[in-house]
Amino acid sequence: MAVPAVVWWLTIVGIVGLLAFDFIFHVRKAHVPSLREAAVWSALYVGIALVFGVGVLVFGGGTMGAEYFAGYVTEKALSVDNLFVFLIIITSFKVPREDQQKVLLFGIVFSLIARTGFIFLGAALINSFAWVFYIFGFILLLTAGNLIKPGGEDNHSQSNFVVRLAQRLFHTSEHYDGDKLFTIEDGRRKLTPMLLVMVAIAGTDVLFALDSIPAIFGLTQNVFIVFTATAFSLLGLRQLYFLIDGLLDRLIYLSYGLAAILGFIGVKLVLHALHENNVPFINDGEPVNVVEVSTGLSLTVIIGVLVITVAASLLSKKGRAQNTVSAARRHAAEYLEVENDPDRREELYAKLVAEEEEIRGLPEKYKKQIREEEKLMALLRRAHESRKEAMNAAGGSPDGPAPRE
Known part of the structure; x- marks a missing residue:
């Protein structure tokens, strides 16, 4: 179905307007959003995407x-994986909490x-060369295999590579100057680490688009649906x-779960490529009579896999242990870095103590693994020592026990 130009323009203006609103009313003034603020606006953006989908369904x-909702759900799931990468980059560069909104x-x-550039490039290739479906399919299958191999979900080698490259190419000041990209240090104008963060995020975004765009083209070749599903998955x-x-x-x-979804869509793309085949060395350049996966089945599989994956993760004892340890590591590191904000230090220390108490309540096999992480234990000890020094200097006594060996 051809989409009128006026609908295209109204959609683009609406998306740009939402981004501008986000910047002017939320990001321009540096602050850490409350849980309530994040929940309300997350729900609002999801609501806007769903209302738009209903409009697509009606008109x-x-x-x-069905293609829009399948694409939106898939891209939203992949965007959550992007959040892991954002977290790695933000942690690597020690971005101040109040300035993280602008980076994001x-x-x-x-x-x-x-991704918009990749969408139009992909559409042009598909319209000109049917064999591109084979390439997109194999890209997704390779990505799925990479996600399920040992350590695949944790390494995020793409982001680590871009972070190292950015650090080599740019020489910046040692400290941030708010959210500024440039600062004056020793009378000289220098780049701040904020620019490095943005370069690293931009580089990983390009790499992630190489997986994301083939995935949604495996669900629909309608460029309007591909664009809007991708855009609304990123908003919020x-x-x-x-x-x-x-x-x-x-x-x-x-x-x-993402590996299963990408693998499923990869197989769907290969089947579609066989159905549209014009490659000379496959079936003499003639289409192959194969079963094609319907959009309804695709949507059902995608939602089913995500529900099972998320439920299994939230119910997992291993997941609870990993989440608690990661939170303790993050809060201990931030506590040591925050020096001029006593209220923030108190808040971080309280969280750290609560997380250490939760760690002590974990099954012995998990506690043993944690005790074997020398860097983590050393980090927790430094946080408690810093707390003692601060309290002694203030004439008080530190609260909370030191981490047990």
Whole structure:
């Protein structure tokens, strides 16, 4: 179904307007959003995406509506995986908590621009060369295999590579100057680490688009649906980051769910390529009579896999242990870095003590693994020693026990 130009323009203006609203009313003034703020705005953006989908269903028909929802759900799941990468980059560069919103919004905007370019490039290739479906299918199958191999979900080698490359190419000041990209240090104008963060996020966004775009083209070749499903999956990602920041490490089986989805779509693409085949060395260049996967079945499989994956992760004792340890590590590191904000230090220390208490309540096999992590134990000890020094200097006594060996 051809989409009128006026609908295209109204959609683009609406998306740009939402991004501008997000910047002006939420990001421009540096602050850490509350859990309530993140939850309300995350729900609002999801609601907007669903209302838009209903509009597609009403005016575009059942097939077009099902394609939009299948694409949106898939891209939203992949965008959650992007949050892991954002977390790695933000942690690697020690971005101040109140400035993280601007980094995330930049990442979302750049990702949308990069993916839009890939969408139109992919559409042009598909219209000209049917064999591109084979390539897209094999890309997804390879990505799925990479996600399920040992350590595949944790390494995020793409992001680590871009982080190292950015650190080599740019020489910056040692400290941040708010959210500024440039600062004056020793009388000289220098780049701040904030620019490094944005370069790293931009680079990983391009790499992630190489997986994301073939996935949605495996569900629909309608460029309008591909674009809108991708755009709406990215909108609200900043709020989602702060909403599920404490749960990211809990989703230990997400990579397996994403691998299953990408593998399923990869097979679907290969089957479609065989059905449209014109490659001379396959069936003498003639289409192959194969079963094609319907959009309805695709949507059912995608939602089913995600529900099972998320439920299994949240119910997993291993996930609970991993999430608690990661939170303790993050809060201990931030406590040591925050020096001039006593209220924030108190808040972080209280969280750290609560997480250590939760760790002590874990099954022995998990506690043994934690005690064997020398860097983690050393980090926790330094946090408690720093607390003692601060309390002694203030004439008080530190609260909370030191980590047990």
